[in-house]
Amino acid sequence: MIHFDQEKLDRLNNIYKINLINSCSGYKPANLIATVSKNGVENVAIFSSVVHIGSNPPLLGFVVRPSGEVPRNTYTNIKETGHYTINHVFESITEGAHHTSARYNEDISEFDATNLEAEYKKEITTPFVKGSPVQMQMQYVSEYYIKENNTTLVLGKIVNLYVENKIIDKDGYLNLGKANVATVTGLDGYSIPKLKNRKGYQRPKASILLKQKK
Amino acid sequence: MIHFDQEKLDRLNNIYKINLINSCSGYKPANLIATVSKNGVENVAIFSSVVHIGSNPPLLGFVVRPSGEVPRNTYTNIKETGHYTINHVFESITEGAHHTSARYNEDISEFDATNLEAEYKKEITTPFVKGSPVQMQMQYVSEYYIKENNTTLVLGKIVNLYVENKIIDKDGYLNLGKANVATVTGLDGYSIPKLKNRKGYQRPKASILLKQKK
Numbered sequence: 001m002i003h004f005d006q007e008k009l010d011r012l013n014n015i016y017k018i019n020l021i022n023s024c025s026g027y028k029p030a031n032l033i034a035t036v037s038k039n040g041v042e043n044v045a046i047f048s049s050v051v052h053i054g055s056n057p058p059l060l061g062f063v064v065r066p067s068g069e070v071p072r073n074t075y076t077n078i079k080e081t082g083h084y085t086i087n088h089v090f091e092s093i094t095e096g097a098h099h100t101s102a103r104y105n106e107d108i109s110e111f112d113a114t115n116l117e118a119e120y121k122k123e124i125t126t127p128f129v130k131g132s133p134v135q136m137q138m139q140y141v142s143e144y145y146i147k148e149n150n151t152t153l154v155l156g157k158i159v160n161l162y163v164e165n166k167i168i169d170k171d172g173y174l175n176l177g178k179a180n181v182a183t184v185t186g187l188d189g190y191s192i193p194k195l196k197n198r199k200g201y202q203r204p205k206a207s208i209l210l211k212q213k214k
Numbered sequence: 215m216i217h218f219d220q221e222k223l224d225r226l227n228n229i230y231k232i233n234l235i236n237s238c239s240g241y242k243p244a245n246l247i248a249t250v251s252k253n254g255v256e257n258v259a260i261f262s263s264v265v266h267i268g269s270n271p272p273l274l275g276f277v278v279r280p281s282g283e284v285p286r287n288t289y290t291n292i293k294e295t296g297h298y299t300i301n302h303v304f305e306s307i308t309e310g311a312h313h314t315s316a317r318y319n320e321d322i323s324e325f326d327a328t329n330l331e332a333e334y335k336k337e338i339t340t341p342f343v344k345g346s347p348v349q350m351q352m353q354y355v356s357e358y359y360i361k362e363n364n365t366t367l368v369l370g371k372i373v374n375l376y377v378e379n380k381i382i383d384k385d386g387y388l389n390l391g392k393a394n395v396a397t398v399t400g401l402d403g404y405s406i407p408k409l410k411n412r413k414g415y416q417r418p419k420a421s422i423l424l425k426q427k428k
Contacts, residue, residue, distance in 0.1 A: 002382060004375040009272060016386035021269035023388035024350060024372065026243025026302050027397035027407065028266070051265045053277060054363035055235035058223060063267060088240050102416035113422045136238060144358045148369060149268035155362060158238065161218040168216060172230035173400045174237035183241035183397055183407060186387045188414055191407035193241065199402045202316035208327045
């Protein structure tokens with residue numbers, strides 16, 4: 001094993017450090033967040049920090065980087081309109097999805113700079129990403145400012161969920177492997193996993209509980 | 215596509231709803247968080263909510279469910295000792311790792327109830343999970359109470375990082391596929407992905423920037 005203690009971590013060069021630390025949480029979800037500004041300019045950007053907060057109500061969070069540093073169109077648009085969409089990245093759009101991480105000005109739509117296509121659904125003014133097997137319209141709920149590194153956890157509620165028919169199991173589980181959904185490692189590594197197995201709900205083992213009684 | 219609007223989501227039966235909503239964020243990391251109580255009882259539990267907060271300082275967050283509902287040994291031990299470890303789940307321990315989700319009392323160590331083995335490193339009193347290709351000793355930093363659903367985002371700093379030699383690239387990126395690291399979907403689906411490719415740092419396309427100037 002290679003051991004990085006705190007001193008060694010502190011002394012790493014910046015590129016090495018962000019590659020390493022971005023790899024440390026494990027596999028990350030690959031999601032495209034799409035928004036539209038109040039002036040009608042669409043925006044779509046890749047995020048690997050979407051995290052399940054709770055099912056009831058259905059809440060997802062994601063982390064936005066320091067405001068002020070660079071234009072953060074996603075966040076600005078969400079605050080202006082109150083809505084955004086989260087769309088799973090799948091194999092044939094990973095190239096375009098990753099390219100949304102390039103820094104375009106706010107008057108450029110990443111839909112124009114990539115092969116990603118905007119899709120509009122009836123009565124919803126926020127764009128979705130066409131072809132994505134899991135598409136969610138999110139309503140902004142609240143945010144938590146993380147003072148330790150000047151980031152913000154943005155919380156939203158799923159108000160409309162669209163799922164490809166073939167990936168949904170009888171009990172509501174989504175088999176993302178059937179739709180070639182992508183996962184990210186580090187800043188730029190992509191994998192297309194297949195489901196190995198579902199392990200089911202776990203109950204304590206009787207043998208262990210008996211040992212405890214003694 | 216199957217469409218769930220807010221009304222349909224609200225009316226889903228509970229098991230279906232938690233399977234569905236837990237699948238919505240995409241692929242999730244599979245991590246074992248290990249702790250020890252002030253009385254010396256070890257605890258290890260699987261978490262799929264570890265999220266990258268920032269690289270400088272190296273901060274990771276994870277979400278703990280409502281306190282009060284059931285004993286939450288991980289959280290209690292972290293508050294008592296100020297430390298915990300995060301260990302990546304890999305293929306040959308997924309069975310034991312998933313079983314840590316069973317609800318044992320606080321006097322039971324999940325290391326005794328599974329084939330997971332505790333590993334102690336020099337001068338560190340918190341246990342790691344033996345064999346895990348990425349092991350981190352974390353120092354508790356702070357927490358953010360999420361009032362919307364009574365959960366807590368716990369923030370910690372990586373103070374000691376151990377990485378298997380064979381998975382680290384020259385630029386610090388970790389190729390988790392080389393160590394058969396697992397990813398979770400929904401509550402109980404496991405996959406063992408392999409890296410497809412790394413796409414590199416993205417810069418705006420000249421053709422798009424030129425178009426903008428016109």
